[in-house]
Amino acid sequence: MADKKNLLLLFDHPTEPVFMDKGGNGTVFQIPDSYVTNRYNKICKKVQQRVCSKREQVPVKEIQVPDLSYPMSLGRAEQFSVFLKSHTEMAGHLIEVFVNMPTVDDLQSVAVYARDRVNPVMFNYALSVALLHRPDTKDLNLPAFSQVFPDRFIDSQMFRHMREESFVIDGSDSRNAIVIPVNYTASDLDVEHRLWYFREDMGINLHHWHWHLVYPYEAPIRSIVDKDRRGELFYYMHQQIIARYNAERLSNYMAQVQPFNNFDEPIAEGYFPKMDSTVASRAYPPRFDNTRLRDVERVGQIRVSIDEMKRWRERIYEAIHQGYVLDEDNKKVALDEVKGIDILGNIIEATDLSVNRTLYGNFHNNGHNLIAYAHDPTNKHLEKSGVMGDTTTAMRDPVFYKWHSFVDNLFQEHKRRLPPYSAEDLGFPGICVQGINVESRDQTNMLTTFWQQSDLDMSRGLDFSPRGKVSARFTHLQHSAFTYNVEVENSSEATREGFVRIFLAPMLDERNGIMELEEQRRLMVELDKFVITMPAGQSTHSRKSVDSNVTIPFERTFRNPDDNSPNKAIYDFCGCGWPHHMLVPKGRPEGMRFKLFVMISNYDDDRVVQASECACTDAASYCGLRDSLYPDRKSMGYPFDRQPRQGAQFLENFLTPNMSTVEITITHENRTEKVPE
């Protein structure tokens, strides 16, 4: 029987022929003759003799291969995109084939056959989804997408340098890491470029890819799409991105992002990704400054017209304002306090769970597409999509935030129609939070951010190059670790369980005035959420920043791919999550004032009973839990998801005794922590 770990080798060197050596040790698959593609059918064995270290041969069973002509109809060099329905349908077919193979042996066989025949990115996507959802493979530790397709995450110039390093220098020991420059996509003439470290952060883009991998909007098997509260999570995860982005903008002395709500207006912000797709051998097309959207009409691929986007937008607004949507049978489905946001999320994204795709269309996805093809809307010039057309790259583009800010406005329109939480709703009788502070580097309520360099081996994504490690050196934001201390007075007689929510938001607006809560609540960034046990009387509860419930550990972003230690298992679900190095917004050199907020609610009201224990809980707030219910009964973003109650003009007025807030200062130190040589 096949060792299922060999399946992971199929991710290596994604555009090299499947018979080449994999895994860095000269391992080759023993390909049945009938599986070899035409070009290589006479020479495959000879090549394997050259590249294989004899002992490492993986037998491949010869089977009757299912018909793959449908997924094979996408060209190998095309730009696979999950935002294109035609692409996800082809991928869906492939996922079905992979999931339905009776054994790992058969799966390996069909995957080996498919690998050189279908689009390499689609192959990666379909095999990843299948491995995640097959009971016999879901414990496999998938390689990071950034290491298999580094071209989607780093400056195209780095490839020349990495090729030089691996070609000139034999053996990876003396190879240098290739330093990715920090200012390659734009100059200071571009105000938006101040956010390069956020938009172009590898971890953030990986998070976005992972989220959409875990939550596809469409799949051949309904359970893959139909996950607990996935529509609401779509809203909340993206809302939090906008909240975080706006905090970064304020930190950089910029106004909050302007929502893109006028399809007729040129997009002022140009973006030149400076990345080449390995698979397409084409650069990601740029968008010039002031590019105007036009109807996208790419025959056989996609059609999006501006007028239908407007029609869907108006219908969604109408549904929100009427308080119900109409399903396919023209029946009213209420947008209520509990399920309304989830229904809306599925409609707006839109997913297979949309109650009426005919009426409400495919708004969010096609917004991406409309923008992604602005440079060549009719395919006249045979151009691929821009970065907005792919989940691995979309967050690099300033317009992503403008678009999602508008999408969030739709959700907020619904939330604004719900009754505000009353003081009673919010309270936790008997529990009084007496204070919160954070400690970091022996300082109280002072956090620091700085730059850090980290290396990541890119060799398995460097096709047609000599083997051995070749690292790229990233420069990214980092912060000093810190600890929250929450002081609680439990005046009830009994020990109580509390659910602690910690949020952070800027204190001042663009005019340096104290932010009103209705504005500030949308900037509230969830930092953590956890359960504490409070004995009667006073108690202090400490929590480390690294334990955050929204982030994945630093090592999952910049990790060693050969590390298959058990605690790294089930990577792909766990891979979803905000990168820990981006937990707190970049401060200002002179310090920037933030409000830290803590709330303790009654865990009895929030607790969700799960059928089984979940192995991977790192970033549950943004990513949910695998095969489980969302681990919080409250609305996501609670208590800031609705308009504040009458009288709560500022955060201070909003506080009930089970809440507290403190001003903290985040200071950015303009220094770079180097990789130790």
Place this chain on the structure above:
Amino acid sequence: MADKKNLLLLFDHPTEPVFMDKGGNGTVFQIPDSYVTNRYNKICKKVQQRVCSKREQVPVKEIQVPDLSYPMSLGRAEQFSVFLKSHTEMAGHLIEVFVNMPTVDDLQSVAVYARDRVNPVMFNYALSVALLHRPDTKDLNLPAFSQVFPDRFIDSQMFRHMREESFVIDGSDSRNAIVIPVNYTASDLDVEHRLWYFREDMGINLHHWHWHLVYPYEAPIRSIVDKDRRGELFYYMHQQIIARYNAERLSNYMAQVQPFNNFDEPIAEGYFPKMDSTVASRAYPPRFDNTRLRDVERVGQIRVSIDEMKRWRERIYEAIHQGYVLDEDNKKVALDEVKGIDILGNIIEATDLSVNRTLYGNFHNNGHNLIAYAHDPTNKHLEKSGVMGDTTTAMRDPVFYKWHSFVDNLFQEHKRRLPPYSAEDLGFPGICVQGINVESRDQTNMLTTFWQQSDLDMSRGLDFSPRGKVSARFTHLQHSAFTYNVEVENSSEATREGFVRIFLAPMLDERNGIMELEEQRRLMVELDKFVITMPAGQSTHSRKSVDSNVTIPFERTFRNPDDNSPNKAIYDFCGCGWPHHMLVPKGRPEGMRFKLFVMISNYDDDRVVQASECACTDAASYCGLRDSLYPDRKSMGYPFDRQPRQGAQFLENFLTPNMSTVEITITHENRTEKVPE
């Protein structure tokens, strides 16, 4: 003493370190320790031991290297462009250093030192110009630019395929040629794409590069710029490009090209080159449809404002209409029949020979720049120039022809002010051309065009890849060889020498009407020009198409780089010339009607006495002769360079007895001649 042929090895693998093996036989330069760049100073020798086949070592003399800090100030990954004054000045410095080295040994030494320190394209350019102009190196056969920098001539996707071929398949024998697709830059939605085979032809683009290499507009040594009638040749060579392009447009049922004369109007024609620069590791930026020009203000690089372009244009028109230009001392210099066009050419291009750069500016070059930076005029997005910014790539872009059509309009404005040639001017008393015909494949006055595939080894431009031949397979236009037969009656008593000029032009305009001569003369494509000796009485003169005076032999475009046979010598001057496979325009499937025109003039009037014999005369009409005078005393384009005389409304009315014309049909056979396997 160094073998000067080793200098040519320095062109190989232009972005690999200089100590790597060159020439395909494991030849390495023995680099003095002090020459090795920092990154490699500890490991250079070890790497050489690995890649060198012992016997092939080229000793390098260690010298006191001149200061190269000025040319080194251009980044290695920058896009070197001869249209940028700052770049040509740096290159000029380097040329001066190369030209002034006392011996080939010293030249080799400084070139080895410079190679890893200056921009690779600038290095190639400067060393090429220097080798061309040094008496001790000018007989060297420079490698084709297309083989050293294939990235400027072919689809970026080919590199992935070539890498695969060279990496997977060991030893070049079993490697396949990589077929370059014919329809990769656009679809049929783009009417302009019908001309792909012309605009994207490697030979045409090489011609353009070579012409500007032979005729730089600026150089540290005046003789490099100040060549006989170079201003006029600038006009004529580009005029002929437009004439040829318009013939191709008519053949493709398209209107003649619209001159780009309104800087305020968006450029309707977008262009997406789909090429990646090897040196910059960046894609050539596209231009979207309907891109508007904006002032270019790239600090430290270039400034061009639309208002100054308009000012220069108006001043040039004013000079033409007044019949004189003003020099730097404010003295009038007449734009007369003999020198006027040459003066204008130098002003408009503009070259170092411009009589007044302050007044007339840098019109043509900055037109290229204005368009080349339309996507990022302020360098806000750190983008390189588009294809219009480089002579190797500019002719791929439809806007090149719009721009040069307008530039040609300026020259025509001057030509229109000159008196028409009278019948006496044009005549050759005693000589009567009784007829002309062409024979091809046993047919008379019927030419055929078709597609042909040709291979070219790209391995010396494939850096950081295993060695050995890797070919790209081009599909290009071709025509069946043909022979002109000219029947002459010499009614004088004596043998006379005649200068035969043969032109071709479409017969019908866009409305299918007979073209008037004033329009047709601008479409007259020079096919050949040669001397014949006519005995008294009747004689027939045959001339083969392959002997054309405007083309270089087919083998110079698709040649074997290792072929150092003597007749390929002095390649670079000879390399200039229209590629022979593009001699005649593509026909229509149903046949297209052309007028073939022949004129015999008195060679005594046209002959130019040269100081010495010139070795390279292949394409003299478009490229002049090396170190010699332009080999024709008449105005370039004669007799069609001026308005026809009164009464010569159609070509037939223009004929004097020493001329003749015949209708020929060019038929395109939509078949492809394959490379024999």
